[in-house]
Amino acid sequence: MSAIYIGYKFVIAPLQPGAEILIAELGAAGFESFVEEEDGVLAYIQKDEWHEDILDEVQILSSEAFDITFTFEEIEQINWNEAWEKNFNPIVVDEVCAVRAPFHDPFNTPYEVIIEPKMSFGTGHHETTHMMIQHILKHDFEGKSVLDMGCGTAVLAILAEMKGANPIDAIDIDNWCYLNSLENIARNNRKHITVYEGDASLLNGKHYDIIIANINRNILLNDMETYAACLNKDGVLFLSGFYKDDISTIEEACNKHHLFYVDGLEKNQWVALQFKKA
Numbered sequence: 001m002s003a004i005y006i007g008y009k010f011v012i013a014p015l016q017p018g019a020e021i022l023i024a025e026l027g028a029a030g031f032e033s034f035v036e037e038e039d040g041v042l043a044y045i046q047k048d049e050w051h052e053d054i055l056d057e058v059q060i061l062s063s064e065a066f067d068i069t070f071t072f073e074e075i076e077q078i079n080w081n082e083a084w085e086k087n088f089n090p091i092v093v094d095e096v097c098a099v100r101a102p103f104h105d106p107f108n109t110p111y112e113v114i115i116e117p118k119m120s121f122g123t124g125h126h127e128t129t130h131m132m133i134q135h136i137l138k139h140d141f142e143g144k145s146v147l148d149m150g151c152g153t154a155v156l157a158i159l160a161e162m163k164g165a166n167p168i169d170a171i172d173i174d175n176w177c178y179l180n181s182l183e184n185i186a187r188n189n190r191k192h193i194t195v196y197e198g199d200a201s202l203l204n205g206k207h208y209d210i211i212i213a214n215i216n217r218n219i220l221l222n223d224m225e226t227y228a229a230c231l232n233k234d235g236v237l238f239l240s241g242f243y244k245d246d247i248s249t250i251e252e253a254c255n256k257h258h259l260f261y262v263d264g265l266e267k268n269q270w271v272a273l274q275f276k277k278a
């Protein structure tokens with residue numbers, strides 16, 4: 001149930017264009033995932049893929065133009081979803097949008113999102129994701145700037161881009177979701193989504209036409225003021241990750257920030273609501 005990764009931390013100067021060259025060369029040598037930090041790059045490779053000479057293939061490490069030091073450690077990741085992933089059946093929402101894994105046969109639907117969830121939430125199977133997909137399918141995203149907060153696998157951001165949204169920011173607090181979103185965005189050949197690892201503190205000074213946030217009741221309540229501040233006038237907020245019983249609390253918090261209820265969906269006690277900024 002676990003995969004062992006070796007995580008390398010490269011401290012590099014100058015960072016630009018060093019980080020870009022380093023990531024390209026590490027990718028070619030077999031590293032799978034990268035996180036750019038302020039002083040360098042974190043790079044991950046599965047232990048099975050690693051061999052002693054692998055860093056010899058990375059030419060930038062011996063280049064005199066860059067000053068690079070690195071440390072590494074083994075990291076064990078428990079893949080809680082592994083058993084479930086093996087049973088990951090494709091889903092089709094409202095006969096219009098298929099969400100499937102790369103190993104499934106293609107669907108003949110207008111929208112098809114290919115997701116390899118690994119450890120991240122967001123395949124469309126969960127009620128909240130399913131209803132958020134329904135909201136996105138019904139809404140006009142053409143030319144709209146979008147934030148997908150708590151992006152998970154980035155399934156919603158990817159669908160938003162397929163529906164014409166541009167540009168899109170996708171944020172998740174979890175490192176695995178950040179990395180998995182990057183993979184899924186590339187897999188679906190999307191060009192207008194920028195992924196960030198972090199939380200609402202990243203949103204200072206940002207503005208969007210549409211915000212999608214499927215997280216949970218308490219985080220939504222906590223971050224509502226920030227979402228409202230980031231929404232353009234007449235902007236639309238789609239919220240999920242909470243139960244029917246929480247509607248009045250969520251709506252009250254929204255109203256406080258001039259966000260007013262437009263529409264809502266409910267599935268097995270879960271809800272997904274649409275608000276508009278006055």
Ligand SMILES: C[S@@+](CC[C@H](N)C(=O)[O-])C[C@H]1O[C@@H](n2cnc3c(N)ncnc32)[C@H](O)[C@@H]1O
Pocket residue numbers: 120121122123124128129132149150151152153154155156171172173174177198199200214215216219241
């Ligand atoms: C319910 S999942 C939704 C994933 C995906 N958007 C979907 O609809 O399937 C919530 C996601 O929010 C992330 N998250 C939790 N707290 C957060 C926070 N404070 N800021 C940003 N993301 C957060 C979690 O890591 C998780 O990936």
